[in-house]
Amino acid sequence: MKVITHLKNLLPKKKKTQAIMTVPENTELENERLYEKILQNLKNQRAPLSIKFGHSPSPYVSMLLDIDVNRKFIIIDEINNEEGHRQMCMSEPFTLSGRDNGIFVLFQSKIIDFGTIHGISFYRLPYPRHIEYLQRRVTPRLAIPLEIAMHVDFLLPGQPYVRTNIVDISLSGLRFSISRNVKSILENVIKIDHCRLITPFASPQEFTLEIKHCRYELNKQQTIVGCQFVDMDNVGLKFLSSLINRLQQYSLSTP
Structure with a gap:
């Protein structure tokens, strides 16, 4: 998508630094792979995402547009609500939830920054370190x-x-x-x-x-x-x- 590519180019590049790499435990690695799969599914399904700020009476709606696993961020669509957009730009923490093929998923987040192209806003969020997911029944009844x-x-x-x-x-x-x-x-x-x-x-x-x-x-x-x-x-x-x-x-x- 040209819009997303352009938005990515506007974001600051990460400086190259030397770091000591540590190998995560197997469980952590499995979780990372699972989280990536969940996010990819949400993006591919164009699943509506509910965004709930702590003190807001009702949630706002957005959509996952892009995922950057290497640079550890995700991009979501603008909230089509003036108050919701204001809260997002003020970097207020929120809960983001949706459904991946019927499985309820939820994680906490906070905006890193945002960009506007042709009057449409996009928000950049940190890559989630933990995603809660719940499937009530593994097999159909x-x-x-x-x-x-x-x-x-x-x-x-x-x-x-x-x-x-x-x-x-x-x-x-x-x-x-x-x-x-x-x-x-x-x-x-x-x-x-x-x-x-x-x-x-x-x-x-x-x-x-x-x-x-x-x-x-x-x-x-x-x-x-x-x-x-x-x-x-x-x-x-x-x-x-x-x-x-x-x-x-x-x-x-x-x-």
Whole structure:
């Protein structure tokens, strides 16, 4: 982009100095590569970036225009708001956030300097040393259609054999419903061993589930429980992969 190239040329050149190079730890190097990938994705996707100053009632919007890994800075588009532009030019610290393919990313920053070309402002920021990123679920969660009966059976202390209906499932966990209020019992349970996952597609398979959350829905008279698969071997993983593949095929084939 000619505008960005021109802006770069206006920036002061770094003086050549001798320095003792230190090799970063592997984790630091991996983070650097990850941060560069996140920034490149934000730039390539032209993802809107939210800029929030500490005392501002609402965020402003910008966009990542260019990244210079070697000279350690990034360039973002001007804020199309007079007050936001004023705060930026006064070098007030802010939080910049956006989404990289659904993953929420956030980092703190502060302007180094800015330039204006043809009446359009651009801001130069330091290359982020740390980026927070959060993806709530690594694997997609598939809802179970009402016409497919899928259950989890297990025993609870002092309770009859429990049969539950699976609400949704992924490679990492599942949610099931129980048609009575067992919230007070499950709140004291961390793991459920020897759970039998029953589907119409294959023979039952045993898993260990770790309870993550539990709530009782009074209007539906049912307890909803979210669980994560733990201590899973290759047999269990293969079973789940095949099951999810069948469910995906079914959802694509149903109108």
